[in-house]
Amino acid sequence: MAATVTNFHPVFLLSDSDSYISSNPRKPNFSKRLFTTSPLLFPTIVSHALTQNTPPYSSSSKPKLKKTGGLDSSEKTQKLNLQVSPHRAVAAVRLMRIEFGGAFADLLNERGKGSGNNEMEYVERTLGFRTRDLEERDLRMVTNIVGGAIRWRKYLDYLILSLCHDEISFRNMEPLLLQILRIGFYEIVKREMPPYAVVDENVNLAKFALRPGAGNMVNGILRKLVSLKDNDSLPVPKLDGNDRAQARALATTHSHPVWMVRRWTKYLGQEAAIKLMIWNNTDPSFSLRANIAKGLTREDLITKLNILKVLHEPSSYLDDFVCIRRGMQIVIQNGFLKEGLCSVQDESAGLAVSVLDPQPDDCIIDCCAAPGGKTLFMASRLKGQGMISAIDINKGRLRILEETAKLQCVDSVISCIHADLRSFADSNNLKFDKVLLDAPCSGLGVLSKRPDLRWNRKLEDLEELKSLQDELLDAACKLVKADGVLVYSTCSIDPEENEERVSAFLIRHPEFQIEPVDRYVPSEFSTEQGFYRSCPVKHSMDGAFAARLVRWQ
Ligand SMILES: C[S@@+](CC[C@H](N)C(=O)[O-])C[C@H]1O[C@@H](n2cnc3c(N)ncnc32)[C@H](O)[C@@H]1O
Numbered sequence: 001m002a003a004t005v006t007n008f009h010p011v012f013l014l015s016d017s018d019s020y021i022s023s024n025p026r027k028p029n030f031s032k033r034l035f036t037t038s039p040l041l042f043p044t045i046v047s048h049a050l051t052q053n054t055p056p057y058s059s060s061s062k063p064k065l066k067k068t069g070g071l072d073s074s075e076k077t078q079k080l081n082l083q084v085s086p087h088r089a090v091a092a093v094r095l096m097r098i099e100f101g102g103a104f105a106d107l108l109n110e111r112g113k114g115s116g117n118n119e120m121e122y123v124e125r126t127l128g129f130r131t132r133d134l135e136e137r138d139l140r141m142v143t144n145i146v147g148g149a150i151r152w153r154k155y156l157d158y159l160i161l162s163l164c165h166d167e168i169s170f171r172n173m174e175p176l177l178l179q180i181l182r183i184g185f186y187e188i189v190k191r192e193m194p195p196y197a198v199v200d201e202n203v204n205l206a207k208f209a210l211r212p213g214a215g216n217m218v219n220g221i222l223r224k225l226v227s228l229k230d231n232d233s234l235p236v237p238k239l240d241g242n243d244r245a246q247a248r249a250l251a252t253t254h255s256h257p258v259w260m261v262r263r264w265t266k267y268l269g270q271e272a273a274i275k276l277m278i279w280n281n282t283d284p285s286f287s288l289r290a291n292i293a294k295g296l297t298r299e300d301l302i303t304k305l306n307i308l309k310v311l312h313e314p315s316s317y318l319d320d321f322v323c324i325r326r327g328m329q330i331v332i333q334n335g336f337l338k339e340g341l342c343s344v345q346d347e348s349a350g351l352a353v354s355v356l357d358p359q360p361d362d363c364i365i366d367c368c369a370a371p372g373g374k375t376l377f378m379a380s381r382l383k384g385q386g387m388i389s390a391i392d393i394n395k396g397r398l399r400i401l402e403e404t405a406k407l408q409c410v411d412s413v414i415s416c417i418h419a420d421l422r423s424f425a426d427s428n429n430l431k432f433d434k435v436l437l438d439a440p441c442s443g444l445g446v447l448s449k450r451p452d453l454r455w456n457r458k459l460e461d462l463e464e465l466k467s468l469q470d471e472l473l474d475a476a477c478k479l480v481k482a483d484g485v486l487v488y489s490t491c492s493i494d495p496e497e498n499e500e501r502v503s504a505f506l507i508r509h510p511e512f513q514i515e516p517v518d519r520y521v522p523s524e525f526s527t528e529q530g531f532y533r534s535c536p537v538k539h540s541m542d543g544a545f546a547a548r549l550v551r552w553q
Pocket residue numbers: 015016018019020021022023024367368369370371372373374375391392393394397419420421422438439440441
């Protein structure tokens with residue numbers, strides 16, 4: 001079934017700042033990381049993870065499901081547990097789903113697909129009991145705990161390991177027990193919550209979801225942690241030794257993979273790498289694009305936000321954008337997105353569209369378009385005149401684009417094409433004024449919004465991505481008419497996916513040359529080489545890159 005906007009799927013919401021690896025048929029292993037695991041499969045996966053050690057409930061105590069998949073109402077009440085705080089129970093299950101079920105850590109999706117009743121079914125199936133339904137405040141706490149426990153996973157595990165008897169008991173720890181400890185450690189060390197309440201609550205969760213002995217263990221470890229923290233004697237990774245040793249220490253302290261620290265230290269220097277990691281660990285802020293095609297100007301949007309007391313300020317860089325400082329959930333709950341009045345779009349993505357500079361009557365092709373963040377923004381700039389062909393290899397995501405285009409009233413200027421760009425460009429002799437290639441990339445510029453991404457990305461991915469980016473550039477350039485424009489963009493901050501890809505392209509295609517972007521974006525975003533680059537720390541937005549290339553012969 002088509003994913004609809006009302007499903008509020010993370011892919012839709014976080015479109016621009018998200019990164020996707022190709023479902024490249026030539027590289028089938030690529031698609032593995034692309035999708036969330038089917039919710040139907042999740043309980044099986046988690047059960048497996050749980051039973052690696054001790055099952056959380058015996059088979060006789062497992063909740064019975066009706067044939068429809070819903071819970072029998074008598075079961076619901078029987079299993080209701082009022083002693084466990086609901087937000088911790090839900091957070092523990094979400095963490096399990098993200099780690100073992102391949103779900104996205106979606107910071108906006110609090111009431112969408114996979115939550116609400118569905119989510120309580122996961123809770124019951126995973127923990128063996130239900131909790132009371134979540135209130136708004138609980139939902140905010142779930143989001144905070146899940147985001148924080150994922151971001152800080154490496155650092156939290158370092159602390160947990162330091163308080164375990166030995167490394168083997170840490171390595172063999174039941175997955176659910178480990179999630180509960182991570183929640184407790186995160187709350188005590190990073191959220192500075194009243195420690196004894198945190199200890200009690202997490203002990204209860206371990207006791208009911210696992211067994212009394214697990215509760216005792218959580219109690220012992222958390223109490224040791226509280227005492228170390230009170231005495232200011234938490235272990236600290238030592239920043240000394242050679243580059244590799246220093247990278248390892250920084251990776252632990254700032255909770256990132258070692259390879260990322262080494263790479264950023266190489267390209268940015270240690271100080272800037274540290275600042276970037278601190279940024280990635282900060283709660284993200286979101287920006288909204290007012291949908292002028294639906295008759296909502298930025299001023300109208302601001303009026304609505306003022307009425308709802310959402311803390312915001314107009315973007316300094318883009319006319320239609322508003323930066324939300326606090327109250328994003330209010331925007332979601334009031335249906336602004338579902339009604340298509342505005343979209344969640346990072347300014348960095350909006351600026352990449354400015355590099356292409358879509359104008360009424362332009363004939364544009366968006367080569368990797370789904371789920372459509374940039375296509376829809378470009379379409380709104382055409383003001384009903386011109387045409388955008390939106391290609392994507394992923395049918396499901398393309399359907400999201402189609403439906404959102406209708407919702408936002410820009411469908412009359414968009415035509416969707418489900419195809420692999422490479423074969424499309426080979427078999428069609430079409431030429432366009434403007435070609436956008438928003439390439440699949442590592443997403444290293446959007447780690448603050450995608451807390452799980454840092455753990456899912458591997459250094460090896462970069463090599464595969466780089467050759468895919470080259471192939472897609474070679475295909476996209478075939479579609480550019482004489483004097484036409486090709487914009488290559490990513491949401492990565494890695495020079496090998498950005499500047500290096502463009503340099504390599506220009507060697508292969510001397511018929512293109514760089515047009516400096518300073519006419520299209522504020523000068524602080526333009527690099528010496530004439531490219532667009534946003535830096536999270538400097539500009540307080542996601543990291544992104546774009547190059548504007550013109551076919552001159
Ligand atoms: C970074 S995302 C694009 C995001 C999109 N531009 C937006 O703003 O919402 C990259 C997209 O490239 C698509 N893709 C990957 N390989 C492709 C190929 N060979 N042909 C066409 N699309 C491809 C993926 O399905 C994915 O949707």
